[in-house]
Amino acid sequence: MSLFGKDKSTKPEKPENTVEKANPGDVKKAIEELSNSLGKERVLSNIEERICYSFDGTKQKALPDVVVKPETTDHVSVVAKIANKFAIPIYARGAGTGLTGGAVPIQGGIVLDIMKMNRILEICPQDLTATVEPAVITKHLQNEVAKDHLFYPPDPSSADSSTLGGNVAECAGGITGLKYGVTRNYILALEVVLADGTVMNVGRKTLKSVTGYDLTRLFVGSEGTLGIFTKITVRLIPQPQTILTVLAYYNNVDDALHTADMVIDQNIFPRTLELMDETSITAVKNYGNLKIPDGTKALLIIDVDGHEAAVKEELSVVEEACRKNNAIELVRANTQEERDSLWAVRRSISPALFKIAPLKINEDICVPRSKIKTILDKVKTSLEGSSILMASFGHIGDGNIHLNYMHHEDQKEEVHRLVTQIFKDVVDLGGTISGEHGIGTTKKEFIRTELSPGEFKIMTDLKRFFDPKNILNPGKMFPAEAL
Ligand SMILES: Cc1cc2nc3c(=O)[nH]c(=O)nc-3n(C[C@H](O)[C@H](O)[C@H](O)COP(=O)(O)OP(=O)(O)OC[C@H]3O[C@@H](n4cnc5c(N)ncnc54)[C@H](O)[C@@H]3O)c2cc1C
Incomplete structure (x- = not known):
């Protein structure tokens, strides 16, 4: 048995x-x-x-x-x-x-x-590239290239455990998407084993290449359905000299969203711009040493990075935007330890949410930045009268919000109905049903909500x-x- x-x-x-x-x-x-x-x-x-x-x-x-x-x-x-x-x-x-x-x-x-298959094969500071086997852990690569003052920016919250191969297969995103982009933006070349065992190399180790079709991009995000990656060459950029972090508490989500808009309006692209709503905050409040002010219903974690002098100036603009938008309290992380502890709290949301309800459907919609408030309002309206708890958090810098429907066994059908409607709303707003987690099994029934018949046909033809x-x-x- x-x-x-x-x-x-x-x-x-x-x-x-x-x-x-x-x-x-x-x-x-x-x-x-x-x-x-x-x-x-x-x-x-x-x-x-x-x-x-x-x-x-x-x-x-x-x-x-x-x-x-x-x-x-x-x-x-x-x-x-x-x-x-x-x-x-x-x-x-x-x-x-x-x-x-x-x-x-x-x-x-x-x-x-x-x-x-977990070896870093080469880090080449002069070429600004690294070549790795697929099971190198994301954080390990980041730490190793940092020794040469280089930076591999894609930073999923799972970076301590996920692999580069998994990141490429899912085109993982994460907290640095607004300023630095996602995995796709850093993959230069791949060694791929095809379904019949043929070993093929796609892409070049150069920072530019336009010879023929971009097969590398086709494999990135292909979720293990087109080939198996055995070597990955990534692009590296210089490590930002300084990172400063501020945490801002609000008594409503709208003020946090307005802060984000005001920061970007002033041509500041923070390294991270992360939103947590009240349910997410409640879930993690016993992790780390957060002293959450009374009345907190939303928070933003904002990192700015770059040259020391510029970063200090940018942080004061960011803090001013937080104040102008009614932040209840601002907390600066002054040391790397304080910064790590803040981010440990943020990274713990996913597991912490299971304390709230036994089942969690985690959607990772992404909408154009101008539509973030519209979609969050639609989510709120859709849940009126429902006992399903919503925890929303995510990368509001790039419009990628994690909607977590916290529920019980007998609410599965209701969640399915709600998700179906929200996906339609997201697509109507010009968004996507998955910003970074991929389709897999959990979203395959919805793929046609987003793809046109023409796109769908080309994709299934390619798969065949x-x-x-x-x-x-x-x-x-x-x-x-x-x-
Ligand atoms: C707590 C937590 C936080 C997370 N935060 C984020 C986040 O912020 N951003 C984000 O994008 N994701 C996030 N994720 C999701 C997940 O970590 C990513 O999708 C990650 O890229 C998966 O890597 P993995 O090594 O675990 O891959 P797996 O889960 O093992 O595999 C994922 C997919 O990749 C395929 N695959 C794996 N290796 C290869 C290979 N060598 N060749 C071809 N296909 C392959 C598999 O077949 C599968 O389809 C999070 C997950 C957790 C648990």
Whole structure:
């Protein structure tokens, strides 16, 4: 019996896609071939081992038939060749922190645990590039390049644990998006293993390249559905000399939003501009040493960075904007330790929210900046009369808001209705249903709300071209009938 007991989600009763679950006989033969080619120690098929690879940052679970732990590009290529021969799904997996079910093996098959491919291969300060294997942890790369006074800006809140491969696959964003952009803006070149095991290099190590189509960009954000990244070359920029941080408390969200607009109107692009609403603040107030003033209903965490003299001036403009917009209190982080402690609180929101309700649907909509207030008002109106709790927080600098519907089992249908409507509203406002977490399994039923029929057709045609047997992360991104 499954260690998950009777949880039906352990193995879907029916495959979710047109590719049938692999034939058990073929899976057995494939496992034998994998063990013979890669060595038994790299192929895990015990139930206890497989369970460890059955979930990601969502609560979805599905058991793989086998877990393979490659150490080289050749190993990955061998796995793809064997999977292709037997038409068995391959689910590439980094740290498993994804929030849309991307690494969950919903059709069984192979989980490709990439975590042993974790070397920084080269940091080249003169070229302003670094080349890494896919399992390098984001923060580790940031720390290593900082030794050469360089900066890799994409900074998801999961940076301490997520991998560069996972970041590229999801085009991870994070708190520095407004000023520095997202993962896509820093990927110069990739080594990719295709579905049939072919190893291909796309992009160049140069800071510019316009030869042919931009295949690198096509792979960024492809969620493991077009190829498996085995080497990643990123662009680096100089490390800002100084970072100053201020925390501003407000008694309503609108004042915080007006502050953000006023700061940007004055041509200041903060490194971060993060909003937390009352529910998020309540969830984290016991983390760190925050002394939250009475009446607080929203807060902003704002970092400014750059040359010391400029940053001091920018911070005073920012603080003035906070005051003009009725901030109840401003707190400056004067030391790196104080700054770290503030950000630790911000980074703890996601897990802390589970204290409020057992279930959480975390949407990561993104709207044009001018529409942030409109969408937050729509969310508020949609929840009138409902007992579902909303925790909204996120990167208001770039319009990317995390809407967390905190609910109980019997409210699932209501949440689904609310999310469906909000996604329509977001798209009507010119926004996107996912700013950074990807589509995976959790949003695939909504993908056509946003994509035009033409876009959808080209994307599914591309998927079929790159992966004719639909073995790379099947069941993700597109609804079953589309492939
Ligand atoms: C507390 C918390 C905070 C977070 N904050 C943010 C945030 O601020 N911004 C943000 O964007 N995300 C955030 N995330 C989501 C998540 O961390 C990112 O999506 C991250 O990029 C996933 O990396 P991973 O290594 O965990 O990938 P996994 O979860 O293992 O995989 C994610 C996807 O990438 C694919 N994949 C992994 N490795 C490869 C590879 N080598 N080749 C091809 N495909 C691959 C997988 O198949 C899967 O589809 C957060 C998650 C948590 C739990």
